[in-house]
Amino acid sequence: MRGGQPTVLPGFGLTLGFTTFFLSAVVLLPLAALVLLAASTPLHELLDAVASPRALASYQLSFGGALIAACTNLVFGFIIAWTLVRYEFPGRRLMDAVIDMPFALPTAVSGIALTAVFATNGWLGGYLDMVGIHVAYTRLGVILAMTLIGMPFAVRTLQPALLEVQRDLEDAAETLGAGRWYVFRRVIVPAVLPALLTGFTLAFARALGEYGSVIFISGNLPLKTEITPLLIVIHLEEFDYRGAAALGFVMLAASFVILLAINLLQAWGRNGSVRRDS
Amino acid sequence: MSITLDQLTKRYQGVPVVNDVSLEIGDGEFFVLLGPSGSGKSTLLRAIAGLSGLDHGRIALHGRDVTHVSARRRGVGLVFQNYALFRHMTVAENIEFALRVRKVRAVERRQRRQELLRLVALDGLDERLPAQLSGGQQQRVAVARALAHKPEVLLLDEPFGALDAKIREGLRRTIREVQRELGITTILVTHDQEEAFAMADRIGVMNFGRLLESGRPEDLYTRPATRFVATFLGAANVLLARQGTDGPRWGAWPATPHGAAGTGREREVVAVVRPEEIEIAHSRDSLSCSNYLGHGVVEEVLFTGALEQARIRLEEAPDAPILAHASGDGAVFLEATRAQFEQRAFAISRGQSVAVGVRRAHVLPTPLSSFTICASNSSAAERLAGNPLLVDLSSRMRTRIRRHVDPMLGASAPGRDSTPSMPGTTVIAARPDVASDARWLLEHGVEEILILPEHAGSPQRVLIHWTDESARGATLAMSASVLRHLAAEAIYVDVLPEKTSAAERSFGIRALLDARSEARAAHGLEIRTEMRFGVAARALEQRLDESPGHMLIVGIASASQLTAELATLLAGPRWPVLLVRREREAPANSRSAA
Numbered sequence: 110m111r112g113g114q115p116t117v118l119p120g121f122g123l124t125l126g127f128t129t130f131f132l133s134a135v136v137l138l139p140l141a142a143l144v145l146l147a148a149s150t151p152l153h154e155l156l157d158a159v160a161s162p163r164a165l166a167s168y169q170l171s172f173g174g175a176l177i178a179a180c181t182n183l184v185f186g187f188i189i190a191w192t193l194v195r196y197e198f199p200g201r202r203l204m205d206a207v208i209d210m211p212f213a214l215p216t217a218v219s220g221i222a223l224t225a226v227f228a229t230n231g232w233l234g235g236y237l238d239m240v241g242i243h244v245a246y247t248r249l250g251v252i253l254a255m256t257l258i259g260m261p262f263a264v265r266t267l268q269p270a271l272l273e274v275q276r277d278l279e280d281a282a283e284t285l286g287a288g289r290w291y292v293f294r295r296v297i298v299p300a301v302l303p304a305l306l307t308g309f310t311l312a313f314a315r316a317l318g319e320y321g322s323v324i325f326i327s328g329n330l331p332l333k334t335e336i337t338p339l340l341i342v343i344h345l346e347e348f349d350y351r352g353a354a355a356l357g358f359v360m361l362a363a364s365f366v367i368l369l370a371i372n373l374l375q376a377w378g379r380n381g382s383v384r385r386d387s
Numbered sequence: 388m389s390i391t392l393d394q395l396t397k398r399y400q401g402v403p404v405v406n407d408v409s410l411e412i413g414d415g416e417f418f419v420l421l422g423p424s425g426s427g428k429s430t431l432l433r434a435i436a437g438l439s440g441l442d443h444g445r446i447a448l449h450g451r452d453v454t455h456v457s458a459r460r461r462g463v464g465l466v467f468q469n470y471a472l473f474r475h476m477t478v479a480e481n482i483e484f485a486l487r488v489r490k491v492r493a494v495e496r497r498q499r500r501q502e503l504l505r506l507v508a509l510d511g512l513d514e515r516l517p518a519q520l521s522g523g524q525q526q527r528v529a530v531a532r533a534l535a536h537k538p539e540v541l542l543l544d545e546p547f548g549a550l551d552a553k554i555r556e557g558l559r560r561t562i563r564e565v566q567r568e569l570g571i572t573t574i575l576v577t578h579d580q581e582e583a584f585a586m587a588d589r590i591g592v593m594n595f596g597r598l599l600e601s602g603r604p605e606d607l608y609t610r611p612a613t614r615f616v617a618t619f620l621g622a623a624n625v626l627l628a629r630q631g632t633d634g635p636r637w638g639a640w641p642a643t644p645h646g647a648a649g650t651g652r653e654r655e656v657v658a659v660v661r662p663e664e665i666e667i668a669h670s671r672d673s674l675s676c677s678n679y680l681g682h683g684v685v686e687e688v689l690f691t692g693a694l695e696q697a698r699i700r701l702e703e704a705p706d707a708p709i710l711a712h713a714s715g716d717g718a719v720f721l722e723a724t725r726a727q728f729e730q731r732a733f734a735i736s737r738g739q740s741v742a743v744g745v746r747r748a749h750v751l752p753t754p755l756s757s758f759t760i761c762a763s764n765s766s767a768a769e770r771l772a773g774n775p776l777l778v779d780l781s782s783r784m785r786t787r788i789r790r791h792v793d794p795m796l797g798a799s800a801p802g803r804d805s806t807p808s809m810p811g812t813t814v815i816a817a818r819p820d821v822a823s824d825a826r827w828l829l830e831h832g833v834e835e836i837l838i839l840p841e842h843a844g845s846p847q848r849v850l851i852h853w854t855d856e857s858a859r860g861a862t863l864a865m866s867a868s869v870l871r872h873l874a875a876e877a878i879y880v881d882v883l884p885e886k887t888s889a890a891e892r893s894f895g896i897r898a899l900l901d902a903r904s905e906a907r908a909a910h911g912l913e914i915r916t917e918m919r920f921g922v923a924a925r926a927l928e929q930r931l932d933e934s935p936g937h938m939l940i941v942g943i944a945s946a947s948q949l950t951a952e953l954a955t956l957l958a959g960p961r962w963p964v965l966l967v968r969r970e971r972e973a974p975a976n977s978r979s980a981a
Binding site: 281299 | 488
């Protein structure tokens with residue numbers, strides 16, 4: 110807001126200018142370059158890169174896996190956030206701190222750690238193999254890695270929202286005759302819905318872009334466990350910059366569409382409430 | 388009865404937060420539960436609503452036992468301090484919530500909603516969101532929402548706490564009007580005595596989880612039975628006095644001649660003097676009332692419109708007859724309020740020396756007035772004065788602890804012909820031969836002795852027992868007084884001989900029930916009862932040893948009943964014991980004195 114009040118940072122003109130410059134240099138320009146590079150590619154070459162069976166399989170895994178991971182995180186993130194917010198138990202603060210570990214860890218480290226546990230000669234992998242569940246070098250492993258690195262996003266966005274939902278709300282609903290499931294559906298979920306959507310978006314975006322941890326556990330079998338970012342790297346290693354840019358463009362477009370859709374969904378939710386009071 | 392609570396007890400980590408509360412609330416009554424924060428009033432309300440479980444007791448709403456009925460099926464409406472509205476729902480959806488849960492048809496829902504909005508004067512705001520309403524309006528919505536399903540009982544938990552004074556007033560009126568119009572039985576919880584007076588048909592005052600007293604506001608104000616109620620409901624000067632034949636008197640204690648002990652002795656009592664009952668004049672002779680209190684200096688005069696508030700520091704007297712106030716430092720301040728005509732008749736200013744008289748005093752029916760520590764040397768007396776239990780009790784009672792050092796304590800001293808004056812409850816230290824000290828004191832007119840082991844803290848359970856039926860009334864009265872200041876459970880233990888026949892056992896049960904009903908009717912104390920068999924002192928000792936945190940109150944008829952077995956209960960560093968001796972029933976002293 111422009112005003113005569115002096116503030117800590119220099120005036121509106123300067124800060125807006127800097128904001129624009131920074132966004133341009135760091136975000137918009139590189140994206141534009143990517144679009145231009147993709148656009149300068151001949152159409153048949155572009156289609157070859159984008160619509161090859163290998164590419165199509167990788168989209169399926171990247172987007173499908175990210176979707177499953179984000180949904181998983183939504184459910185378990187909610188439970189974890191609920192536990193941390195509602196209950197007081199020994200070790201709660203420690204648990205709260207552990208949530209952030211996937212944030213801080215280099216993703217390659219997460220990948221190695223996951224492989225150590227879930228590879229057939231790992232701590233759990235062997236036993237899981239015995240009961241017929243194969244984690245390492247399968248799509249399940251990819252989804253597991255995606256879930257791991259997306260989890261803190263879901264928990265951290267839900268926590269403050271759940272703090273806002275006071276005990277009294279549930280008590281009020283209960284005295285009004287509502288059962289637990291009704292209270293959950295009609296009181297708690299609607300109250301934290303914006304946070305749920307944001308958490309979902311963040312976890313999804315993170316899973317989609319994840320590279321480091323996935324490549325360790327996926328085994329990178331073409332058509333089976335190959336994710337799109339890996340395919341891009343493979344193109345790059347073959348000095349096929351255009352193919353890489355084309356795939357990058359597809360991911361960019363998809364991300365943009367998804368972000369737009371979720372933003373529209375939230376705006377629709379807000380408008381819905383504003384509309385009602387007119 | 389709309390609401391019947393029977394011996395509700397709720398413990399939190401072993402400490403009772405709601406302690407044996409029994410209460411009956413009539414149809415259409417507006418009952419206010421008043422108490423400081425942490426007194427258990429909100430927990431009690433939540434228990435009635437079914438939101439928190441109970442450790443003991445029974446709740447009935449309109450004759451239906453709902454103790455084990457979940458909150459959603461109890462049919463109560465609850466209003467919270469922070470409104471607890473569903474923020475993502477409109478006013479209409481909030482109010483219709485209970486009806487939607489019950490799958491009521493839309494037409495009926497709308498009808499009921501509009502009816503309720505009219506009732507709380509919010510017509511036309513149906514489609515607003517809570518965030519678009521003021522605090523007062525939000526609370527009105529909360530009231531309407533709580534009434535939607537036509538509950539049998541309306542519960543309000545500090546509903547005005549978050550509102551400013553003006554809005555509070557309007558909402559109070561609305562709630563009272565709605566309550567009258569619907570004739571719905573209502574309980575309101577508050578810590579604000581003004582609010583309680585403004586709204587209540589009947590007030591119940593809680594402290595330490597106990598329902599101390601309940602009654603009409605004017606009765607509680609003019610004739611409180613406890614210190615806490617006297618000071619919590621309005622301003623009060625709580626004073627120690629001697630009970631004379633025509634009411635409380637102030638001044639030094641006259642020495643009692645030996646031999647008259649226990650009979651002709653003037654008792655120390657606790658008197659409540661409201662600020663408006665204090666008279667101020669420039670000398671003792673010009674006081675129009677006959678009851679002279681003392682001389683003092685005007686410390687502060689505040690003009691508040693119709694009334695003038697004065698603070699008077701009483702002059703030091705050898706035995707200043709006043710309870711020490713929370714301010715500490717030993718100075719005793721009286722609060723007085725004077726109407727315009729009094730101000731015109733005698734104007735006062737800061738620093739002026741005045742005489743103070745009492746027009747009307749109300750004597751509390753408590754036998755527990757103050758403490759006198761009795762020890763053979765001053766360092767022992769100091770140790771006793773620092774005892775945690777005694778410190779707790781005296782600070783909660785805001786009473787004084789006197790010290791009486793007597794090197795000859797316990798020794799028979801034929802040379803002395805008068806009993807030292809030891810008003811109030813005598814406190815002595817526990818030691819192996821403490822029974823002989825106690826016997827000596829009892830023989831010299833002392834009626835209540837508190838025997839404290841070193842480091843004794845506030846107990847969690849108080850066991851009550853009397854060896855002689857004639858001591859029953861006095862023991863219960865004393866127990867009730869002590870327990871008002873402790874967050875402890877009260878258990879009366881009756882002990883029957885080992886080989887009691889079945890027929891005699893039924894008499895024993897009868898005695899238990901009598902004790903319980905007398906405790907409740909005469910002293911407002913809820914107790915639980917237990918029956919044991921064997922030798923009384925042994926059985927009590929076993930019971931006391933079952934868990935730590937006990938205190939024992941024993942009533943006896945005379946010093947001779949301090950048998951060797953009973954003596955072993957008194958000795959040792961195990962539990963505090965309060966001995967009550969009463970040869971016959973004390974005369975009722977609960978009436979107000981003119």
